[in-house]
Amino acid sequence: MKKVLSLILAIVTMAAMSVSAFAVPFVDSIEVKTAPKIIEVKIDGKSYGAVIIDASTEETESGVPMYDKSAAGTDFEFYVVSSADKEQAVLPEIAQNLTSAEEQIKNASDLGQLSVGLDKDIQKAIDTFYGNSAGKISITDLIVSDLFDASLVEGKDHLAQLDSNQRIRFMFKPNFAKNDFFVLLHNTEGTNWEVVNDVEWTDEGYLVVTVDSLPAFAIAMEKTADLPIDKDGPNAPQTDIGTGFNPIYAGIAVVCVGIAAFFFVKSKKKHEN
Numbered sequence: 185m186k187k188v189l190s191l192i193l194a195i196v197t198m199a200a201m202s203v204s205a206f207a208v209p210f211v212d213s214i215e216v217k218t219a220p221k222i223i224e225v226k227i228d229g230k231s232y233g234a235v236i237i238d239a240s241t242e243e244t245e246s247g248v249p250m251y252d253k254s255a256a257g258t259d260f261e262f263y264v265v266s267s268a269d270k271e272q273a274v275l276p277e278i279a280q281n282l283t284s285a286e287e288q289i290k291n292a293s294d295l296g297q298l299s300v301g302l303d304k305d306i307q308k309a310i311d312t313f314y315g316n317s318a319g320k321i322s323i324t325d326l327i328v329s330d331l332f333d334a335s336l337v338e339g340k341d342h343l344a345q346l347d348s349n350q351r352i353r354f355m356f357k358p359n360f361a362k363n364d365f366f367v368l369l370h371n372t373e374g375t376n377w378e379v380v381n382d383v384e385w386t387d388e389g390y391l392v393v394t395v396d397s398l399p400a401f402a403i404a405m406e407k408t409a410d411l412p413i414d415k416d417g418p419n420a421p422q423t424d425i426g427t428g429f430n431p432i433y434a435g436i437a438v439v440c441v442g443i444a445a446f447f448f449v450k451s452k453k454k455h456e457n
Contacts, residue, residue, distance in 0.1 A: 209295060209327045209404075219266040219332040220356040220403075223390050224250060233262035234334075234354040236346070239396065245350065251337060260338045262354065267331040277342040278333050278399065285371045285400040289328055295369065295404055296323040298377040305379040306367055306404075313365045321406050326367070329359075330403040346396060353394040360405065361389070368393065371400035 211217075224231040225247070232247030251263035251274065265273050270282040288298060296303025306323050314320040334354060335342060346352060360366060368380040368391075380401075382394040393401075 209289065209292075210331075211327060211329050214267065214328065214331060216268050217266055217330060218269065219264045220330060220358060222250060222262070222264055223355040223357055225355065233264075234336075234352050237351050237353055237394070239349045239351050248336065248352075260336065262334070263337045264332060264334045264356075267333075270333075273333070275335075275337060275340065275342045278335055281335075281371070281400050282331065282333050285333075285402065286331060288371070288375060288377075289331070289402065294324050295326050295328070295367075298369070299375065302369075302377050302379070309367050309379055310365070321365070325406055325408075326404040327407045328402050329366075329405045330401075332401055333399045334401060335399040346398075351394055351396045352398065353392065355386070355390050355392045357389070358391050358403070365406055367404045369402040369404060370395060370397075371402070372397050 222233050224233055225235065226232075227235070227244065227247045230247065231249070233250035234248040236245045236248060237243060238245055248260060248262040251261040252259075253274070263274060263278070265278060265282070267282045267286050270279040273279040273282070289295070292298050294303075296306050303323060306326070310321060310323070336346075336352070358366075362385050368383055370378050370380045372378055380393060380395060384392045386392060
């Protein structure tokens with residue numbers, strides 16, 4: 185009986201460890217979510233997905249058209265893809281960037297541990313938004329709702345960086361409102377992450393982002409945020425906020441605990457008799 189009980193307890197322990205190992209800070213729908221919709225801007229009658237601006241004067245230097253898969257692919261274009269669609273990315277470097285960014289997030293104990301000093305920048309964003317509110321959250325309350333790559337491509341070339349005197353600006357439609365807390369994280373290169381501070385809301389409810397490098401971005405929100413379903417996206421449970429918790433392992437754990445309890449009570453009664 186002791187051997188059986190020991191075996192069951194071992195299974196319970198393994199099941200519990202398996203559950204915690206899958207606890208990653210992503211919404212459950214991250215694997216099927218499309219990239220945020222880019223809102224194009226018009227310059228001299230032409231539509232562009234992004235604009236290159238002078239870092240010192242903030243004046244527009246040129247517009248970058250959105251990637252057109254039906255074209256020859258030789259133009260200088262702006263390409264955006266989500267982690268869910270990384271296998272269909274136009275260039276292998278883009279898929280690699282997203283895979284690396286996703287692994288870094290999943291392996292971090294919390295988002296503040298992605299880079300040295302990132303926790304302080306995230307906490308500053310939280311303090312700025314919440315002030316001394318009683319409902320103030322912590323970094324561990326954050327979850328990644330979107331992970332996408334925004335890149336400049338030209339034919340078969342991936343142009344991840346800009347010139348030192350240039351910045352790139354683009355606008356997208358988020359699936360949350362102005363009164364929702366969020367942090368836009370930017371994987372600048374390798375394992376370096378930063379908080380993007382140059383983010384502004386438009387009157388139409390779009391987000392304008394200005395950065396000096398690309399490519400990978402992650403949107404972090406509060407775990408309890410009430411995200412609306414993306415009408416333009418796939419039929420995914422985008423309002424189902426989770427931490428990667430796997431109900432299968434939870435079920436195994438519950439069953440094992442029940443069996444262990446049964447044998448424990450039975451064994452106890454036998455000894456009493």
